Amino acid sequence: MDTFSSACCYQTQQTEEPWCADQGWYHCLQCTTERKTEGLKLIRALAAHHAEILLPKLHDICLAVIKEVRNLRSVVCRAAMTTLAHLYAHLQKKMDQEVESTARVLLHKAGESHHFIKEDVEVALSMMVHNCSPGRVLRGLLAGGLSHRNAAVKRCTALHLEKLAHLLGASRVLTAKKEFTCRFLTAVSKLALDPAQEVRLHAQNTLRFLGSHEACVKMMDRFVPLRDKTAIKGILSKTR
Structure with a gap:
């Protein structure tokens, strides 16, 4: 069992009302911390079970998730990184256009001191490496980490180039x-x-x-x- 499937926090239940979920995630992300995590969970459910609903607005969804990766509340930040991992895993090469911007924000989080944040970054980037087009992955890793001043960010870049x-x-x-x-x-x-x-x-x-x-x-x-x-x-x- 790989890292992604063994991480219990990545389990997603199928939503019975996908069109309601499509409307709900945006409203949740405008609200409190608890509601934000619910909105991110809806995005994960749609990615896993109703990708066709996400694809027409994928760029806007990724921008919203990127914003939450930068959230100062660790519970929201980690939920957002989990969501990016799901998007890479379920949408695969359909995420190619979003790889550079999402890889950049993930790599920058690798520079933080919290071990659990670093672990979430590595799991998400591993999903990117395994599921998106190699050329896009390379471009994303280099744009986000090659010339970064933080050694932890460059280490994460080197690790995923090795992968x-x-x-x-x-x-x-x-x-x-x-x-x-x-x-x-x-x-x-x-x-x-x-x-x-x-x-x-x-x-x-x-x-x-x-x-x-x-x-x-x-x-x-x-x-x-x-x-x-x-x-x-x-x-x-x-x-x-």
Whole structure:
């Protein structure tokens, strides 16, 4: 059983009045904390059982959920992150257009000190990695975390780039379209040389994973910045 299905807070009951729920979530999000969590629960129910109702207004729904991810009340914030996880899991590639904005807000929450917030961020981003288009996922991760000043945010970015690499496999990463391979290798190389050990760990793991493929050295020579090549080749040499 994966992390998502084993998390009891992600269980959603089917709503018997989907059209009422479609109207209700918006009104709930304008109200008190308790009502906000009820509104987010309605969105999760619609995503699981009546996705066709959500899709025409998906952008507006994601903007509303993003707003609640930023809510200072942790109960609302966590419910909103759970809701994004549901949207990724149930709508899958239909969430592609919303990946960049939703990934950005999730990654920024990874910089908070509360352990349970970090866990919710990682579960939601894992759902994104496993269910949305790889190109969109890469773009979202890089836009939200690659150049962030907070080491915890960059660590979370590196972790999910590692997950994406393992999901796709080394061959697909290294032989994909030029833009994808270039952006992926440039980003992972930068993170592999980050001052923070927790960031370097996941990025270097990714490089070692890719290093087992015969095309890796050639792609590194092609895409890794000249100033970083010697250090990156040193990391790759440990895989051989």
